[in-house]
Amino acid sequence: MKMKGKLAIFLVFALAFGFAFYGGDGVQAAEYNIRAGIGFDDQSASYAGLQKFKDMVEDKSEGRIEVEIHPGAALGDDIEMMENLQRGVQEVTVPSTAPITGFVEDFAIFDLPFLIPNYETADYILDGVIGQELLEQLEDVGIIGVTYWENGFRQLTNNERPVESVEDMEGLSIRTMENEIHLDAFEEMGASPSPMAFGELFSALEAGVVDGQENAFATINFQHFYEVQQYVTDTGHIYNPLVFMISEEFYNELPSDLQDVVIKSAEEAGIYQRELKRNMHEAAKEDLQDRDDTEVTVLTEEAREGFREAVEPVYENYEEQIGEEFIERVQNRIEEWQDIQDI
Structure with missing residues (x-):
């Protein structure tokens, strides 16, 4: 030849x-492919966190793992994506704790109003014994709970009057999530909760179908709710963690070195995401305070205590579902952290 x-x-x-x-x-x-789906859009802190995760995983694995990010509920809502993980047809998602309660009921602890008072307490609970125990329970449903990301504190807006105390809530119709604990909480505050789809919210506020709504500062700002809501109150009534989770089926297919890459990358990206989300919230709050057409009220400690007292029956109503002993454990840990801070 x-x-x-x-x-x-x-x-x-x-x-x-x-x-x-x-x-x-x-x-x-790539030898392995990770499809990471979230309900948040591509302008969110969660998307930025997944981009950080993608960069670290692909770099540390030297190209052996490829990560695809699917924002905007492209792979389904939070419950559907968790079911995808169980079936092994999706590898990663980062849902809020509210839909997780359908799989592990103890996560409902985070729906209790005025439980978590600030970011430092949230970190102490999530990154401590309580948070890890909750993550471990996900293994019972075929999911690996890796670490906590963040959606943040929910705040109140309305177009009727400033809310400076729980008495000011009387008679206000407030759009809430379709969540029994949230509905009960607003009823105990004296409001009339009205669950509806998020996509319908702006038009409902504009038309006066409901007086107000509750969401994080960043959401209030990004969705331009200030155009139809004059009054904002820094209630921080619910703290929403997110959970970074992996399909157990997929995780078990990975060699140990790549398991380590995925876990460490998720944890590092989570630190980045939580800091970014908090910065976004503070910036959004400042933007709202600077607006001439928006009045932002920061509750006094006395007023906040009035809200806490008003929602005490909610804790009693859900002791059986969540567990009285578990609720007390979490409350004791919170008090423990506050004592440490006071030293």
């Missing part, structure tokens, strides 16, 4: 092998 013919055959085999090993763009083909 002539030399040119041999070279041609060699090049054919070399190119074929190269494309099989690296893919068409000269990059080594």
Whole structure:
């Protein structure tokens, strides 16, 4: 065989092998693929956190793992994506704790109003014994709970009057999530809760179908609720953690070195996401305070205590569902942290 013919055959085999090993763009083909889906859009802190996760995983795995990010509920709502993880047809999602209660009921602890008073307490609970115990319970439903990300504190807005005390809540119709604990909490505050789809909320506020709503500062600002809501109150009545979770089926397929890469990347990205989310909330709060057409009320400690007293029956109503002993454990840990802070 002539030399040119041999070279041609060699090049054919070399190119074929190269494309099989690296893919068409000269990059080594990934051995594993992670489809990471979230309900939040691509402007959210959660999306930015997943981008950080993607960069770290692909770098630390040296291309052996590829991460695809699917925002805006493209793979389903939070419950559907958790079910995808159970079936092994999706690898990662980062839902709020509210839908997780359908899989692990103890996560309902975070729906109790005025439980978590500030970020420092949230970190102490989530990153401590209580938070880890909750994550471990997810293994019973075929999911690996890795770490906590954040959606943050929910705040109140309305278009009727400033809310400076729980008495000012009387008679206000407030859009809430479709969540029994949240509904009960607002009823105990004297309001009339009205659950509805988030996509219908702005038009409902504009038309006066409801007087107000409750969401995080960043959401209030980003969704332009200030255009139809004059009064904002820094209630912080609910703290919403997010949980970074992985399909147990997928996780078990990974070699131990790549398991370590995924876990550490999720934890590092979580630190970044939580800090980013908090900065976004503070910036949004400042923007609202600077607006001439918006009045922001920060509750006094006395007023906040009035809200806490008003919702005490909610804790009693859900002792059986969540567990009286578990609620007391969490409350004791919170008091323990506050005592540490007072030293």
